Amino acid sequence: MYQLNAEEFNPEEFLTKYWQKKPLVIRQGFKNFQDPISADEIAGLACEEEVESRLVYKEGEQWQAQFGPFDSYQHLGDKNWSLVVQALDHWSEEAAQMIEPFRFIPQWRLDDLMVSFATPGGGVGPHIDWYDVFICQGSGKRHWRVGDKGQHREYTAHPALLHVEAFKAIIDVELAPGDILYIPPGFPHEGITLETSLSFSVGFRAQSAVSLLSGLADHLIDHEQGGELISDPEREISQYSGAINHADFAMIKQQITSLTQDNDMLGDFIGSFYTQAKHELDLQAHNELIETEHVIFAMTEHNLMRLGGLRAFYFPETLLQGLCYINGSAAKFPAAIAPIVQLMCDQVVVSTEQLKPWLKNRDFIDFIAQQVTAGYWYFSDS
Ligand code: SIN
Ligand code: CO
Numbered sequence: 110m111y112q113l114n115a116e117e118f119n120p121e122e123f124l125t126k127y128w129q130k131k132p133l134v135i136r137q138g139f140k141n142f143q144d145p146i147s148a149d150e151i152a153g154l155a156c157e158e159e160v161e162s163r164l165v166y167k168e169g170e171q172w173q174a175q176f177g178p179f180d181s182y183q184h185l186g187d188k189n190w191s192l193v194v195q196a197l198d199h200w201s202e203e204a205a206q207m208i209e210p211f212r213f214i215p216q217w218r219l220d221d222l223m224v225s226f227a228t229p230g231g232g233v234g235p236h237i238d239w240y241d242v243f244i245c246q247g248s249g250k251r252h253w254r255v256g257d258k259g260q261h262r263e264y265t266a267h268p269a270l271l272h273v274e275a276f277k278a279i280i281d282v283e284l285a286p287g288d289i290l291y292i293p294p295g296f297p298h299e300g301i302t303l304e305t306s307l308s309f310s311v312g313f314r315a316q317s318a319v320s321l322l323s324g325l326a327d328h329l330i331d332h333e334q335g336g337e338l339i340s341d342p343e344r345e346i347s348q349y350s351g352a353i354n355h356a357d358f359a360m361i362k363q364q365i366t367s368l369t370q371d372n373d374m375l376g377d378f379i380g381s382f383y384t385q386a387k388h389e390l391d392l393q394a395h396n397e398l399i400e401t402e403h404v405i406f407a408m409t410e411h412n413l414m415r416l417g418g419l420r421a422f423y424f425p426e427t428l429l430q431g432l433c434y435i436n437g438s439a440a441k442f443p444a445a446i447a448p449i450v451q452l453m454c455d456q457v458v459v460s461t462e463q464l465k466p467w468l469k470n471r472d473f474i475d476f477i478a479q480q481v482t483a484g485y486w487y488f489s490d491s
Pocket of ligand 1: 238244
């Protein structure tokens with residue numbers, strides 16, 4: 110269980126003064142911090158095909174980057190390299206718990222938990238990210254410099270590494286276990302390891318309008334919507350054959366904007382789009398529908414767990430009508446079970462205590478059977 114140190118960090122004040130505005134060092138943001146996962150386990154994960162990982166190091170003055178899976182690290186020695194594993198929350202239940210203290214920001218804004226293991230001198234080089242990140246220092250020590258937002262020239266240090274030219278630091282600190290550095294989008298930064306280190310980055314995602322529009326186009330094609338052609342039965346004589354006049358421009362614009370006026374369609378798109386997983390999920394789907402008796406038994410004994418990294422969201426209005434979105438698709442359910450479906454979307458763990466009132470609800474049992482069969486939820490071992 111990770112908890113932010115309330116003496117050092119106030120979520121409300123943070124959102125007002127720092128979120129998306131300026132970087133912040135939170136000394137001992139986590140008191141008595143313990144790594145949720147060991148460096149050996151991280152190295153092991155980076156040997157797996159499904160896990161996104163990369164090694165970054167310098168050969169002389171030349172930056173190098175390699176993508177996993179890896180089968181050995183021995184040739185790298187004990188200095189000047191780092192290993193980054195993306196979406197750690199998909200692969201480690203313990204590590205995923207590091208996201209919990211940041212739930213004061215809704216999950217649709219969250220991306221993933223990334224970890225970097227770095228030997229002394231190691232780092233990924235000076236760069237700019239276009240997302241918000243809380244870098245939580247695990248074991249070891251790391252020196253961080255953060256510059257101000259501004260006109261920084263970026264360059265390709267390696268085909269896989271976009272670096273930024275030297276910048277003046279507005280933050281220059283050494284982080285020790287439990288310290289947190291928050292960096293908003295656009296602030297250049299660099300972390301160089303002093304003592305073999307683990308850093309856990311809780312990263313957020315933001316979509317550009319262009320990726321939303323491209324996603325919307327895909328959604329409309331998949332759902333065979335938005336195919337209406339322009340219609341102009343009231344057309345008047347045109348004076349200038351080469352012109353798209355004001356009225357015509359307005360008509361074409363209307364064809365596009367009318368799509369964005371359709372809240373049902375747009376809600377369906379946003380729910381589906383934002384619940385899509387960007388990184389591979391550790392899905393253990395079952396071939397056959399889980400039996401009802403099994404679900405009832407499991408519900409009495411075990412907590413219901415959401416698969417690491419699974420995205421399940423709802424709109425308050427449509428939840429009450431029996432609609433939510435899970436892993437990129439709309440999921441319908443009888444409206445009466447909305448309160449417990451809401452808990453499944455709000456919480457990673459739904460306890461046996463919270464499940465108890467629903468034990469005799471056939472609709473809920475069927476819903477859970479489907480979700481467990483799909484591998485989206487599972488029952489805890491203990
Ligand atoms: C790292 O932990 O090495 C990189 C994190 C970052 O700079 O975003
Ligand atoms: Co960064």
